[in-house]
Amino acid sequence: MEKFLSGDEAFAEGIRLACPEVISAYPITPQTIVVEKLSEMVEDGSLDAEFIHVESEHSALSCAMGASAAGVRAFTATSSQGLLYMAECLYYASGGRFPIVMMNANRSTALPWNIYGDQRDSLSQLDSGWIQAYAENAQESLDLALMSYYIAEHKTVSTPFMVNLDGFILTHTYEQVDVPEPEQAKKFLPPYETENKLDLDNPKNMAFSAGPDTNYIFKYKEHAAMFRAIPVIREAEAKFAEIFGRQYTGLTDAYKTEDAEYILITLGSIAGLCREIADTLREKGIKAGVLRIRYMRPFPAEEIAETVKQAKAVAVLEKDISFGNEGTVFTNVNSALHSAGVTVPAYNFIGGLGGRNISHQNIIEIFEKIQSGTASRVNFIGIEEGENS
Amino acid sequence: MIKPTVREKKVFGFADVPEDTSFEAGYLVSVNSGWRSIRPVVSTEKCIGCMQCYLYCPDGVISIQENKAVIDYDFCKGCGICSKICKPGAIGMERER
Numbered sequence: 001m002e003k004f005l006s007g008d009e010a011f012a013e014g015i016r017l018a019c020p021e022v023i024s025a026y027p028i029t030p031q032t033i034v035v036e037k038l039s040e041m042v043e044d045g046s047l048d049a050e051f052i053h054v055e056s057e058h059s060a061l062s063c064a065m066g067a068s069a070a071g072v073r074a075f076t077a078t079s080s081q082g083l084l085y086m087a088e089c090l091y092y093a094s095g096g097r098f099p100i101v102m103m104n105a106n107r108s109t110a111l112p113w114n115i116y117g118d119q120r121d122s123l124s125q126l127d128s129g130w131i132q133a134y135a136e137n138a139q140e141s142l143d144l145a146l147m148s149y150y151i152a153e154h155k156t157v158s159t160p161f162m163v164n165l166d167g168f169i170l171t172h173t174y175e176q177v178d179v180p181e182p183e184q185a186k187k188f189l190p191p192y193e194t195e196n197k198l199d200l201d202n203p204k205n206m207a208f209s210a211g212p213d214t215n216y217i218f219k220y221k222e223h224a225a226m227f228r229a230i231p232v233i234r235e236a237e238a239k240f241a242e243i244f245g246r247q248y249t250g251l252t253d254a255y256k257t258e259d260a261e262y263i264l265i266t267l268g269s270i271a272g273l274c275r276e277i278a279d280t281l282r283e284k285g286i287k288a289g290v291l292r293i294r295y296m297r298p299f300p301a302e303e304i305a306e307t308v309k310q311a312k313a314v315a316v317l318e319k320d321i322s323f324g325n326e327g328t329v330f331t332n333v334n335s336a337l338h339s340a341g342v343t344v345p346a347y348n349f350i351g352g353l354g355g356r357n358i359s360h361q362n363i364i365e366i367f368e369k370i371q372s373g374t375a376s377r378v379n380f381i382g383i384e385e386g387e388n389s
Numbered sequence: 390m391i392k393p394t395v396r397e398k399k400v401f402g403f404a405d406v407p408e409d410t411s412f413e414a415g416y417l418v419s420v421n422s423g424w425r426s427i428r429p430v431v432s433t434e435k436c437i438g439c440m441q442c443y444l445y446c447p448d449g450v451i452s453i454q455e456n457k458a459v460i461d462y463d464f465c466k467g468c469g470i471c472s473k474i475c476k477p478g479a480i481g482m483e484r485e486r
Contacts, residue, residue: 097409158409196409203414210410217406225408 005177007170010138011077011103011163012037013177014145016047017185018101020075022067024052024060029115030167031079031105038075057082061089061100068098069206071197073149076100079167080107080121087125093160094129094222096207097196099152100160101145102130106268106319107167108354116355117167118319119268123296123328129222131161131229132296134267136253138175141165143246146180146189150236153192156228166269166319168355180244188243226298233295251300253292254307256282260289262371263308265333266317267293270358274317277363288367299332305340313345313370317363319352326378345370351381392452393417395463425467427482431458435479442471442480 005013012034015023023042027035041047050067054060057078064074078086083104093100104122108114122132131152135141144163152161165171198206210218234250241247255275257263262281264274271292278288291307293300308314314337318329325331330348337346349366351358362381369375393415399405438456450461451471458471458480472480 095410196411204411205414205416206409206411208410208412214401214406217401217403218410221406221408 001179001181003177003179004174005138005179006033006172006174007135007138007141007165008033008105008172009037010142010175010177010179011145011165012041013179014142015075015101016041017180017182018075018146018149018189019047019073020049020101021072022050022052022064022074023076024054024063024067024074025076026054026057026060026078026082028057028079028082028105030107030117030171031077031082031103033171034077034103034105057086058089061086061093061102064100064102065089065093065096065098068093068100069096069196069198071192071194071199073153073192074098074100075102077103077105079105080109083121083125084109087128090125090128090130090160092207095218097158097222097225098160099149099158099192099194101148101152102160102162103145104162104164105167105171106164112354114354115167117169118353118355119164119166120320120353122162122164123318123320125162126297126328129159129226130297131159131226132164133161133294134164134296135170136269136271136292137170138173138177139246140248141170142177142179143240143244143248146185147236147240147248149192150189150239151229151232153194154229154232157225157232158194158196159222159225159229164268170269178244178246184243188239229298249294250303251293251295251298252303252307253294255290255292257289257291257307257311259287261287261312262315262367263289263291263311264315264317264363264366265291265293265304265308265329267296267329268319270317270319270352273358273360274363277360277367281364281367286367286371293329296329296332299336301332301336301339304333304336305342308337308344309340309342311344313347313373315347315349315366315370315375317349317351317358317366319350321350321353330378345373347375348378349375349381350378356382392461395420420463422463422465425465426485427467427469428462428465428485429460429467429469429471429480430483431460432479432481433457435477437477437479439476441474441476445470445474
């Protein structure tokens with residue numbers, strides 16, 4: 001059924017279709033609407049789940065872990081400071097291999113205090129062992145809510161999954177969204193079954209300590225499972241397309257990159273504007289392309305290198321900065337290019353921090369700068385040359 | 390009362406390490422009483438078998454045998470909670486030698 005929904009509302013609809021049995025969450029702008037909608041659904045009986053009101057984000061994820069350890073599907077959602085507050089539990093959930101799904105509304109981190117969108121919250125947690133996907137629009141948000149459980153709970157993966165939505169730009173913007181029927185969703189997503197649970201018939205010791213002799217083997221296995229998610233993502237998308245008629249493109253989403261000389265790599269909601277500008281530039285004879293990263297973990301290193309290897313220059317546009325170095329997405333992309341022996345010049349563009357707008361003109365200038373070779377290695381959009389040192 | 394027994398520690402190779410952080414319950418490979426500086430000692434004359442110490446012991450090392458509290462010194466850490474909670478005053482704490 002077609003509905004007019006915000007990103008947050010679309011995600012909540014997706015979660016209703018995924019039928020989690022436990023939802024534990026603490027509200028935080030700009031995620032609040034997800035929590036509100038889900039609590040209304042539980043209240044009106046359209047979602048048969050326990051909604052547990054917790055006193056913090058640390059508790060929200062701890063609670064979801066307890067539910068997952070009892071063998072049920074669990075959901076939580078957060079943003080920014082909330083994600084940082086639950087950081088300790090992120091590592092517990094991934095190490096325990098609990099396939100919890102979390103929605104994170106990408107928002108800047110204090111200080112200065114700010115509620116608007118950038119991606120520094122989730123990108124700071126790339127090493128926490130969670131699968132990380134970045135949605136571009138409300139439809140993809142809803143669809144990822146369903147697909148995330150399929151991937152996370154797959155027997156070969158069993159890894160928690162974080163779906164990221166750009167704060168306000170995506171969470172609060174209304175779009176036309178196709179909300180699938182519950183019967184269709186049931187066909188796509190089977191009920192959760194696991195051996196990794198508290199079971200009286202098969203008593204287990206769970207969430208224990210492991211000394212130096214075995215600890216690194218656990219960590220290796222966690223790492224290997226993350227890579228096993230790659231074929232499962234494709235499998236989920238193929239099944240999704242068969243049932244719902246929408247085909248997604250795996251870890252990346254390439255637009256006119258086949259013959260592109262200048263490729264802009266980015267993630268999240270800004271990608272739509274970037275594609276529009278690539279089209280405008282192509283009308284002027286500039287072969288521009290856009291590569292949207294859909295998954296930061298597992299990281300599509302080979303795909304990125306393969307896609308950009310024929311280009312003349314590459315720009316990485318991200319709403320993130322790792323202070324004292326460069327944008328983290330850029331670091332990841334550069335490593336991918338270097339490992340694959342791809343020597344295309346790559347430039348980093350940092351923008352959108354604290355929700356600052358990345359304009360049409362800003363993106364045109366990115367393409368102009370990488371085309372003319374006047375870009376610095378790391379560029380801060382909107383900060384003048386000379387100030388930028 | 391079922392209590393796990395100390396077993397020989399296996400050598401874990403790559404294949405033995407589980408995917409998730411879980412393992413069969415009751416896999417107990419060592420005692421851990423080495424850090425005890427004081428030990429609870431039960432007076433069988435005073436003990437009335439009320440089981441309060443059994444309920445309060447944080448490490449589950451107290452069992453009730455023939456209606457009297459019995460402490461498993463292989464696992465008692467000497468915290469003294471049993472002594473504090475014992476209403477008849479049947480559990481005293483003695484310095485380890």
